[in-house]
Amino acid sequence: xxxxxxxxxxxEGKKVKPxxxxxxxxxxxxxxxxxxxxxxxxxxxxxxxxxxxxxxPALVGTMMMVIKxxxxxxDIGMGRIVDRFKGTKAGKFKPWVxxxxxxxxxxxxxxxxxxxxxxxxxxxxxxxxxxYILFNSVFYTGINIPYGSMASAMVTSPQNRAQLSAWRxxxxxxxxxxxxxxxxxxxxxxxxxxxxxxGGFIMLVTGILSIVxxxxxxxCYFLCTERVDLNQHTGPRPSxxxxxxxxxxxxxxxxxxxxxxxxxxxxxxxxxxxxYLYRVAFYQSGLFGKKSAVFANYYxxxxxxxxxxxxxxxxxxxxxxxxxxxxxxxxCLGAGIAYALVFAFGFILRKSIWAxxxxxxxxxxxxxxxxxxxxxxxxDIIDDMEVKNNVxxxxxxxxxxxxxxxxxxxxxxxxxxxxxxxxxxVSKIKDTTTGELIDNPIENNFHTANAIYNTVNLGSAIVxxxxxxxxxxxxxxxxKVVEQNAQILHERRAKMANDNAANFSADPMSMEEAVxxxxxxxxxxxxxxxxxxxxxxxxxxxxxxxxxxxRQQLRxxxxxxxxxxxx
Numbered sequence: 374x375x376x377x378x379x380x381x382x383x384x385e386g387k388k389v390k391p392x393x394x395x396x397x398x399x400x401x402x403x404x405x406x407x408x409x410x411x412x413x414x415x416x417x418x419x420x421x422x423x424x425x426x427x428x429x430p431a432l433v434g435t436m437m438m439v440i441k442x443x444x445x446x447x448d449i450g451m452g453r454i455v456d457r458f459k460g461t462k463a464g465k466f467k468p469w470v471x472x473x474x475x476x477x478x479x480x481x482x483x484x485x486x487x488x489x490x491x492x493x494x495x496x497x498x499x500x501x502x503x504x505y506i507l508f509n510s511v512f513y514t515g516i517n518i519p520y521g522s523m524a525s526a527m528v529t530s531p532q533n534r535a536q537l538s539a540w541r542x543x544x545x546x547x548x549x550x551x552x553x554x555x556x557x558x559x560x561x562x563x564x565x566x567x568x569x570x571x572g573g574f575i576m577l578v579t580g581i582l583s584i585v586x587x588x589x590x591x592x593c594y595f596l597c598t599e600r601v602d603l604n605q606h607t608g609p610r611p612s613x614x615x616x617x618x619x620x621x622x623x624x625x626x627x628x629x630x631x632x633x634x635x636x637x638x639x640x641x642x643x644x645x646x647x648x649y650l651y652r653v654a655f656y657q658s659g660l661f662g663k664k665s666a667v668f669a670n671y672y673x674x675x676x677x678x679x680x681x682x683x684x685x686x687x688x689x690x691x692x693x694x695x696x697x698x699x700x701x702x703x704x705c706l707g708a709g710i711a712y713a714l715v716f717a718f719g720f721i722l723r724k725s726i727w728a729x730x731x732x733x734x735x736x737x738x739x740x741x742x743x744x745x746x747x748x749x750x751x752x753d754i755i756d757d758m759e760v761k762n763n764v765x766x767x768x769x770x771x772x773x774x775x776x777x778x779x780x781x782x783x784x785x786x787x788x789x790x791x792x793x794x795x796x797x798x799v800s801k802i803k804d805t806t807t808g809e810l811i812d813n814p815i816e817n818n819f820h821t822a823n824a825i826y827n828t829v830n831l832g833s834a835i836v837x838x839x840x841x842x843x844x845x846x847x848x849x850x851x852x853k854v855v856e857q858n859a860q861i862l863h864e865r866r867a868k869m870a871n872d873n874a875a876n877f878s879a880d881p882m883s884m885e886e887a888v889x890x891x892x893x894x895x896x897x898x899x900x901x902x903x904x905x906x907x908x909x910x911x912x913x914x915x916x917x918x919x920x921x922x923x924r925q926q927l928r929x930x931x932x933x934x935x936x937x938x939x940x
Contacts, residue, residue: 389600392528397540399596400527403470403520405544406589409552409582410481411513412545416552417575418484425487425572426497433501440506441783445776447510451518452772453613464599466526466768469519474590477516478583480508485579487572509779516590518775522767525752526599529863531855535692538749539685546677552582601866603765611762616769619762625754626770628848630777632840633747637778639836641785642792643829649798650829652815653822654723676734680741688742696852697746697753698844704742705841711736712834719826740837753850756858796824 422428461468484504489497524537555578562574611619620626691700715722715733722729751774759765798821804811850858 389598392530392533392598392600395596396527396598397536399593400524400537401540401544402589402596403523403544403593404541405548406474406586406593407513407517407520408545408548409586409589410478410508412548412552413481413579413582414484414508416555417570417579420570421485421572421575422501424570425575426490426501428497428501436502436505438783440502440510441780443506443510444514444779447514448518448772448776448779449613449617449769450772451514452522452769453616455519455522455768455772456616456766457610459604463594464523464526465603466519466523467594467597467599470516470523470590471594473512473516474587474594477508477512478586478590480504480512481586482580482583484508485572485576487576490572514772514775518768518772520593521748521751521775522771523597523599524748525755525767526601526603527597529601529859531697531749531753531859532689532693534752535697535746535749536689538747539689539745541748542685542745543681546681550678603767611764611766616766617773619758619764619766620770620773623754623758625750625757625848625850626774628843629750629754630774632843632848633774633777634781634784635836635843636743636840637781638785638788639832641782642788643833645785646792646825646829649793649818649821650825651726653818654729654826676737677741680738681745684738684741685745688745691742692746692749696855697749698848698851700746701743702841702845704739705837705844708736708739708743709834709836709838709841711739712830712837716827716830716834719830723822723826736833736837743840750850753855753858756862757850757854760858760861792828796828797821798825 419430419433422433423430455466455469458465460466463471484501486500486504489500492500524534524541527537528534559574559578562571688700688704691703715729715736718732722732751771755765755767755770758770798818802811802817803809
């Protein structure tokens with residue numbers, strides 16, 4: 374395996390700086406910039422559409438869900454583009470981060486133009502659809518897929534790739550914490566007097582975040598180093614259909630995709646229910662009152678940072694010793710059992726918010742171990758496919774996985790609302806005097822407390838146990854297989870490098886003097902010409918015009934040979 378503490382050599386033979394902390398920070402910054410924009414969309418966009426633009430929530434949800442299916446084409450298409458890109462001196466994937474940082478940030482900012490509130494309804498919808506597609510399906514896809522694929526080009530060691538995955542997980546947490554603080558510290562400007570979102574303030578905030586995101590993208594570009602030349606293939610690049618066949622015949626990819634859909638849908642749906650859990654289960658304690666849901670968000674973000682600091686280092690050590698598959702199984706089964714216990718003792722825990730918060734950290738810690746290494750599975754799958762198919766397909770595989778995650782996020786937005794309605798939560802009621810829909814008082818929803826608590830904790834227990842069992846019995850890439858694949862690919866690339874070096878040194882046309890094939894041929898023929906030209910003059914006493922034009926000498930030489938043959 375490659376030692377990260379010593380200088381490494383790329384396939385082109387150039388010395389590159391060793392993999393280290395700079396790469397980890399750089400890779401973390403990439404996803405931090407992504408999440409300033411993408412998580413910002415989750416934080417602000419739907420409320421901006423509802424409150425600032427006055428759009429119908431049901432139609433907004435439908436629009437977002439439909440556009441997620443467009444991502445199936447743009448994600449795979451971008452994967453193909455990146456896969457066929459030969460790269461620059463900076464690498465195969467890094468240049469896309471540099472080129473698309475500005476357009477991605479600008480397209481994000483364009484979604485929050487508060488002056489569109491005064492436009493007619495159909496103009497609003499045209500504006501919303503175009504800007505949402507530009508950001509979500511075009512530019513964010515364009516920068517996220519090469520960024521996600523870049524880990525394979527930065528380092529080959531499975532353990533180091535796991536470290537990159539863990540550091541990547543820090544980026545969204547930090548971005549989420551900063552975004553979550555905006556409503557708390559700027560509450561006076563965040564809402565209008567009528568309680569609706571202040572569209573003008575959100576436009577200002579997202580403009581600032583877009584500028585910051587560009588700076589963080591640039592930090593990712595300059596700090597990360599691509600060390601592995603992934604343009605070296607042992608077979609021809611496959612067609613789109615062949616590439617899709619390779620992906621969907623990979624058992625490891627299919628299992629990871631199924632587990633990801635279950636995990637993302639369940640976790641995001643539960644996260645949306647958590648806001649209501651705190652509002653109805655702990656409102657009566659008077660500790661947080663109406664702000665209990667806001668407190669829940671901040672508590673979750675702060676807990677995430679604490680878990681990253683404490684859990685991630687331990688997780689990486691366990692991965693090094695036991696492998697990602699085994700650690701994921703322990704993580705999921707441990708989280709599932711812990712959530713089941715939180716559910717079972719709910720009759721005690723719901724009496725104190727502090728007791729509930731403390732105990733619910735246990736399953737959160739277990740689940741955090743899996744979250745830290747999720748993206749490292751993709752690199753293992755890409756390696757496995759290269760071993761079997763003799764072709765490297767980083768970007769297409771990551772593009773398909775990106776679509777799986779986006780689809781899961783869209784599905785969770787729908788299922789969260791369905792789950793809330795299923796437990797009996799009523800958001801709006803009719804005013805008895807005016808007949809208009811008004812906000813339903815929290816007191817009218819206290820009856821949903823038990824159902825929400827059970828759904829959050831029992832549902833999470835079932836989901837994590839299911840994912841653990843899926844990995845235990847179905848996922849094929851254990852530690853031994855991953856290391857064998859890494860060794861096979863290392864030997865293949867070393868052999869290719871040696872073969873290329875041997876061919877280069879044995880080829881006379883590779884000399885610096887032979888700047889082109891034509892020049893090389895002329896130089897070689899000039900030596901033959903000089904030798905034979907003297908011999909011909911001696912034997913045949915033929916006088917030749919001494920020409921400085923090399924091509925003219927070659928023509929004279931050929932003519933002499935023809936005359937000799939005739940004689």
